[in-house]
Amino acid sequence: MPNTHQPDVRPGRLAAAEYAKAFADASPRLTRAQALLEAERCVYCFDAPCATACPTSIDVPSFIKRIADDNLRGAARTILDSNPLGGMCARVCPTENLCEAVCVRNTQEGRPVAIGRLQRHAVDALMESAKPQIFTRAPATGKTVAVVGAGPAGLACAYTLARQGHDPVIFDARPKAGGLNEYGLASYKTPDHFAQAEVRWLMAIGGISVRNSWKLENAAQLDTLRKDFDAVFLGMGLSATPALGIPGESLHGVRDAVDFIAELRQCADLSTLPVGRRVVVIGGGMTAVDAAVQSRLLGAESVHMVYRRGPEGLSASQVEQEWAQTHGVTIAHWLAPVEMVGTGSAAGTTDHVSAVRFARQALTGGKLTATGEVEIMPADMVLKAIGQQLGNPLLKDAGLTLQDGRIATDAQGQTSVPGVWAGGDCRAGGLDLTVEAVEHGKQSARAIHAYLNRA
Numbered sequence: 047m048p049n050t051h052q053p054d055v056r057p058g059r060l061a062a063a064e065y066a067k068a069f070a071d072a073s074p075r076l077t078r079a080q081a082l083l084e085a086e087r088c089v090y091c092f093d094a095p096c097a098t099a100c101p102t103s104i105d106v107p108s109f110i111k112r113i114a115d116d117n118l119r120g121a122a123r124t125i126l127d128s129n130p131l132g133g134m135c136a137r138v139c140p141t142e143n144l145c146e147a148v149c150v151r152n153t154q155e156g157r158p159v160a161i162g163r164l165q166r167h168a169v170d171a172l173m174e175s176a177k178p179q180i181f182t183r184a185p186a187t188g189k190t191v192a193v194v195g196a197g198p199a200g201l202a203c204a205y206t207l208a209r210q211g212h213d214p215v216i217f218d219a220r221p222k223a224g225g226l227n228e229y230g231l232a233s234y235k236t237p238d239h240f241a242q243a244e245v246r247w248l249m250a251i252g253g254i255s256v257r258n259s260w261k262l263e264n265a266a267q268l269d270t271l272r273k274d275f276d277a278v279f280l281g282m283g284l285s286a287t288p289a290l291g292i293p294g295e296s297l298h299g300v301r302d303a304v305d306f307i308a309e310l311r312q313c314a315d316l317s318t319l320p321v322g323r324r325v326v327v328i329g330g331g332m333t334a335v336d337a338a339v340q341s342r343l344l345g346a347e348s349v350h351m352v353y354r355r356g357p358e359g360l361s362a363s364q365v366e367q368e369w370a371q372t373h374g375v376t377i378a379h380w381l382a383p384v385e386m387v388g389t390g391s392a393a394g395t396t397d398h399v400s401a402v403r404f405a406r407q408a409l410t411g412g413k414l415t416a417t418g419e420v421e422i423m424p425a426d427m428v429l430k431a432i433g434q435q436l437g438n439p440l441l442k443d444a445g446l447t448l449q450d451g452r453i454a455t456d457a458q459g460q461t462s463v464p465g466v467w468a469g470g471d472c473r474a475g476g477l478d479l480t481v482e483a484v485e486h487g488k489q490s491a492r493a494i495h496a497y498l499n500r501a
Contacts, residue, residue, distance in 0.1 A: 053299055053389060053398040053426045054323040059345025065316040068343040072234040072369075073137070073163065078116075081167045085114035087151055088159045095148035096161060101477075101485045102129035106145060106161055113164055122172035123180050125165055130205045130488075131198055133173060133244050134227050135481045136166035138235050140332075142365045144481075173243060179250045184211035186253070189498045192217060192275040194262050197225020198480045199281035199470030201248055202487030203494075208253040210495045215275070216254065219261040225283055227480065229308040232336035234343070265444040272465055277494045280453065280461070280468040281487060284434035290328070294386025299399040303327060303337035303431035310340055322427030324348045326402050327375075328383055329431030330360035335367070337429045338375045349375045350423060354382040354407055355414065380407045381421060382414075386428060399428050436472055449474035459490035467494060 060068065076084065088110040096106040105124055112121035125132040141147075141162035149158035172178055189212045193200045196218035204214035222228050228241040248254070262268065262282060271278050287302040289295060299322065313319045321344040327334050330353035338351045351370060353360055356379050360367060367377060381404035389400045406419040435451050447454040447462040452474035459467040469486025471478050476486070 053400060055299060055320050055426050057318050057320045059321060059323075060317070062317050069233045069237065069316065069340075071237045072232075073166075075170065076160075076163050076167045081113055081164060082116070084160050084164055085110050088114070089150055091150055095150070096145040096159075099144045099148045100128075101144070101479070101482045102132075102135075102488065103485075104128040104132070104165075109168060110159065110161070110164055113168055118168045118171040119175070119180070121168035125169055126172075126180070129481070129484055130202050130248060131227075131244060131480070131484050132165060133169040133247075134198070134236065134241065135484065136162050136169060137240070138227075138231055139479070139481045140363045140365070143363055173247055178247055181209055181251060183208060183252055186213070187211040187498065189213065189276045190215060190274075191494060191498075192271040192278045194218075194271070194278070194280050195225060195282035195470065195472075196220070196223035196245075196256060196258075197281060197283050197470060198227060198483040199283075199473075199487040199490075200225070200279065201245065202484040203279045203281060203467075203469065203491045204254050204487075205248045205251060206488050206491035207494065208251045210491070211253075212276075212495070212498065213253045213255075214279075216256045217260040217262070217271075218256065218258055219282075219285075221258050223256050223258070229311055230304055230333070231311075232307070232340055233311055234340075235336075263440065265440045268440070268444045268466075272463075276465075276498055278466045279459075279487070279490055279494065280466065280472060281470045281483070283471045284436055284452075286435050287430060288432060288435055290383055290430065290432065292383055292385055294388055294399065297386050297388050297399040298397055299426060300386055300428045300430070303329065303333050303429040304434065306337055306429050307333070307340065310344075316344065319344060321346050322425065324424050325350070325427045325429065326423055326425040327351045327429045327431055328402075329353065329433070330355070330362060331431060331433065332362050332366055334429075334431035335362045335370045335375075337431055339370050339373045341427070341429070342374050346427075348424075350378055351375050352378045352381050352383070352402075352404065352423070354380070356380060356409075378423075381405070382407050382416070384420075387422070399425055401425055402428055434471070452476075457489070458493035459486055460493060465497070 090107040094107045109121040109124040145161045146158035152158035191214045193204045193216045196216045207214045223245045224241040325341040325346045327338040384405045385403040387401040389398045401424045404421045405416040453468040459469045467490040470483035
C-alpha cells in the first residue's frame with residue numbers, strides 16, 4: 047500500500063550549540079557535600095539486602111561507610127574488588143530494580159539510599175586520582191587465556207585473570223574494546239568517553255593484550271584458540287537482530303536500533319547524524335528506550351515506541367519508561383507490526399519507509415491475538431529493537447551445547463567443550479544486564495584459574 051509521502055530524514059535538526067546540552071550527563075555527579083549527606087542515610091545493615099541483591103556481591107554498606115568517612119579510595123577499592131567495571135555499572139545498572147529496591151530506607155521511607163550515584167562518586171574519584179590503579183598482579187604464571195569479546199564479560203574475565211598472574215589475550219571484532227559499553231548504550235548515560243577511560247584503567251593492571259578487528263567466524267578458529275592457549279573464554283555477546291518477517295522490512299529507513307546507537311556513539315559531530323522527523327521504535331526494552339530518547343534529542347519531532355503487549359510486559363524498567371516519556375517519547379502498547387509501508391512514485395515503485403501498519407492485539411485465553419483493528423503510524427525512520435540473538439552457527443559445529451539459542455554452561459561458565467568457558471549475553475539463562483555479564487566474567491576467570499592450577 048504505497049503512498050506519496052516524501053521521507054524527511056536529515057542531519058542538523060538542532061542548532062549546533064544545542065547538541066552538547068541535549069546529550070549532557072543524564073545523572074550529574076554528586077558533590078562531596080551531597081555524597082557525605084547521602085552516605086549518612088545508610089544504616090549499615092549487618093546482613094545487608096542491598097549486597098545480596100547485587101549480582102557482583104559488592105559490600106554496599108562497607109563502601110558507603112568509607113564514603114561517610116571521606117575515604118573515597120577505600121570505598122573504590124571495596125567496589126572494584128568485587129566489580130572491576132564498577133564505574134560503568136554505577137551509570138547503567140538498573141539499581142532501582144536491584145540494590146536500591148531492597149534498601150531498608152526504601153522499605154521504611156519510600157526513598158532508598160542513592161547507591162548507584164554513591165558508587166559512581168567513589169570510583170570516579172579514584173580514576174581521576176594520581177594513582178588510579180590500586181591492585182597489582184600476582185607473579186606471572188606463564189599461562190595464556192584467549193578471551194573472545196571485549197565487552198563487560200570479556201573485560202571482567204581478562205582483568206580477573208591478569209590479577210591472578212595469567213596473560214589474557216582479548217579478541218574482538220570491533221575497532222575499540224568495550225562492547226556494548228562503547229557501542230550500545232545511550233550517550234547521555236556514558237558521556238566524556240567513559241567507556242574508553244574504564245578500558246584504559248583495566249588495561250593498566252598489565253598482562254592484557256587486545257587484538258581488534260578479529261571475528262570468530264568458523265569452528266576452525268575456535269579449535270586454533272584451544273590449541274594455542276591454555277583456556278578459552280567466550281564473551282562475544284549477541285550480534286544478530288532477528289527479522290520481523292513482514293513486508294517492507296528491507297525498505298530504506300528501516301534499521302536495527304543497536305546499529306543506530308553504535309553510529310551515534312562513534313559520531314564525532316552529532317549535527318552531521320541524520321534522523322527522521324517522525325521515528326517509530328519497535329520494541330519494549332532498554333535498547334528501545336535509548337534509541338527513542340536519542341532520536342528525540344537529535345531533533346526528531348515525533349517518536350513512538352511501540353510494543354505488542356501491555357505495559358506490564360515491557361522489559362525496560364519503570365524508571366527508563368518514565369525517562370522516555372519525560373523526553374517526549376510516546377509509548378504505545380498492544381500493537382504488532384505487520385507491514386512497513388513505502389513511498390510511491392509514478393511507476394509505483396517503493397524505496398523508503400513512510401509508515402508502519404500495526405495490528406492491534408489482545409490477550410484471549412492467555413494468548414496474544416489480533417483484534418482485527420489496524421493502526422497506521424507515519425514514519426520517516428523505523429528502528430527495530432526487538433532483542434538480539436547469537437546468530438553464530440559455528441558454535442554448534444564446534445561441539446558447544448546450546449540452550450534457547452545461547453551457550454549452555456554450568457554455574458561457573460564451563461561449557462560442554464573442555465577448556466572453554468562462556469559468559470555475558472551469549473550464555474544461556476541470564477538477565478542480559480551489564481552487571482551480570484561482569485559477574486559471569488569474574489566467575490569464569492576464577493574457574494579458569496583453578497583449572498590452570500590443576501593442569
